[in-house]
Amino acid sequence: MVGSALSQGLADAVLVLHLAVVLFVVGGAVFVVAGNLRGWPQANALGFRLLHLLAIGWVALQAWLGAVCPLTTLENWLRLQARQTAVYQGSFIEHWVQRLLFYEAPAWVFVLAYSLFAALAAWLWRRYPPRRPRG
Numbered sequence: 001m002v003g004s005a006l007s008q009g010l011a012d013a014v015l016v017l018h019l020a021v022v023l024f025v026v027g028g029a030v031f032v033v034a035g036n037l038r039g040w041p042q043a044n045a046l047g048f049r050l051l052h053l054l055a056i057g058w059v060a061l062q063a064w065l066g067a068v069c070p071l072t073t074l075e076n077w078l079r080l081q082a083r084q085t086a087v088y089q090g091s092f093i094e095h096w097v098q099r100l101l102f103y104e105a106p107a108w109v110f111v112l113a114y115s116l117f118a119a120l121a122a123w124l125w126r127r128y129p130p131r132r133p134r135g
Contacts, residue, residue, distance in 0.1 A: 011078035015097050018071040020053060022101060028052040036128045049130035053121050060118035063111040067124060124125045 028048070035043020042048070062069060 007078045009080035011075050011082060014071055014075040014078060015101075018069070018075065019097050019101060021071070025052065025056050025117070025121075028055075029117070029124060031130055032124045041131070044131045046130040046132050049125065053125055056114070056118045056121045060111075060114040063114040065106075066107065090126065100130055 029052070030051070032043050032052070034040075059069075
């Protein structure tokens with residue numbers, strides 16, 4: 001029972017991490033645009049911009065290759081270890097966060113969406129070039 005509870009807790013943590021990555025990718029693009037319009041120098045910090053571009057690039061590459069996200073694979077494995085049975089068919093966190101993250105659609109829809117978002121991130125890189133820290 002303890003191993004099951006631990007696996008479910010870890011699976012929920014991976015799911016929340018997955019949500020955080022999605023929010024970073026989407027919110028990062030919004031932050032770059034808003035930050036440049038408002039003159040926030042942090043919006044063009046090289047480290048942040050590299051991480052943002054690499055994150056969406058990784059997502060788009062996985063979609064093109066037809067690969068499953070490693071976070072999804074890990075979460076699914078942990079849920080199998082937990083042998084979950086509950087009212088929500090999982091935990092409260094799993095139920096609601098999965099509803100935010102996962103959709104049913106043909107694979108090409110996701111490849112197109114991720115590719116367009118990666119193109120947007122590349123365009124933002126060119127439109128608002130990142131800057132190296134001073135000093």
